[in-house]
Amino acid sequence: EPEVTQTPSHQVTQMGQEVILRCVPISNHLYFYWYRQILGQKVEFLVSFYNNEISEKSEIFDDQFSVERPDGSNFTLKIRSTKLEDSAMYFCASRADRGGGEQFFGPGTRLTVL
Amino acid sequence: AQSVSQHNHHVILSEAASLELGCNYSYGGTVNLFWYVQYPGQHLQLLLKYFSGDPLVKGIKGFEAEFIKSKFSFNLRKPSVQWSDTAEYFCAVNGISGNTGKLIFGQGTTLQVKP
Numbered sequence: 329e330p331e332v333t334q335t336p337s338h339q340v341t342q343m344g345q346e347v348i349l350r351c352v353p354i355s356n357h358l359y360f361y362w363y364r365q366i367l368g369q370k371v372e373f374l375v376s377f378y379n380n381e382i383s384e385k386s387e388i389f390d391d392q393f394s395v396e397r398p399d400g401s402n403f404t405l406k407i408r409s410t411k412l413e414d415s416a417m418y419f420c421a422s423r424a425d426r427g428g429g430e431q432f433f434g435p436g437t438r439l440t441v442l
Numbered sequence: 443a444q445s446v447s448q449h450n451h452h453v454i455l456s457e458a459a460s461l462e463l464g465c466n467y468s469y470g471g472t473v474n475l476f477w478y479v480q481y482p483g484q485h486l487q488l489l490l491k492y493f494s495g496d497p498l499v500k501g502i503k504g505f506e507a508e509f510i511k512s513k514f515s516f517n518l519r520k521p522s523v524q525w526s527d528t529a530e531y532f533c534a535v536n537g538i539s540g541n542t543g544k545l546i547f548g549q550g551t552t553l554q555v556k557p
Contacts, residue, residue, distance in 0.1 A: 359543055371547040384542040433486035
């Protein structure tokens with residue numbers, strides 16, 4: 329069964345450093361998402377991506393964040409200058425169709441900012 | 443504002459007990475509704491979803507949920523839980539029209555089933 333994969337599973341970085349979180353969505357999917365979950369809090373939407381551009385972003389997704397799909401396979405989330413409060417679990421998801429279809433989630437990357 | 447509220451943060455049950463997890467949402471428009479489950483060490487998986495039609499939907503592993511539009515609720519039920527149902531459960535919604543499909547999640551309910 330096809331699945332969304334994410335690497336690395338755990339990333340530890342120093343405050344102020346750049347990190348890139350990688351995701352490989354399911355191959356025929358068209359809509360891509362990043363969510364995050366700070367420990368003990370709810371899963372929060374960060375950004376959605378369709379047709380090679382951001383279709384929606386939350387207020388969390390400020391100028392420190394960027395996404396791209398560099399090669400038609402990977403979908404990356406970059407945080408330019410990490411802050412302590414960026415420590416969280418980051419989930420990638422993908423969806424095949426328009427409207428409200430099911431999103432398939434990856435296993436997540438745990439980001440720890442020291 | 444769009445929001446989802448799950449009533450129970452931590453539920454402890456014995457095997458064979460019945461389960462009901464509450465979920466209410468606030469959203470200005472027609473919605474799709476989902477329950478996701480996250481087993482320990484695993485990723486979020488879809489349990490069931492409601493798009494339209496029969497408000498009582500059945501999902502995997504014997505779970506079901508009922509959409510009550512007048513109450514803005516989508517409660518999850520299972521008649522008899524098993525130890526393997528120990529997991530975190532998330533209710534989520536997204537809007538149908540003019541929406542990118544982003545999911546708005548509740549805060550999650552941790553279910554612990556004692557053998």
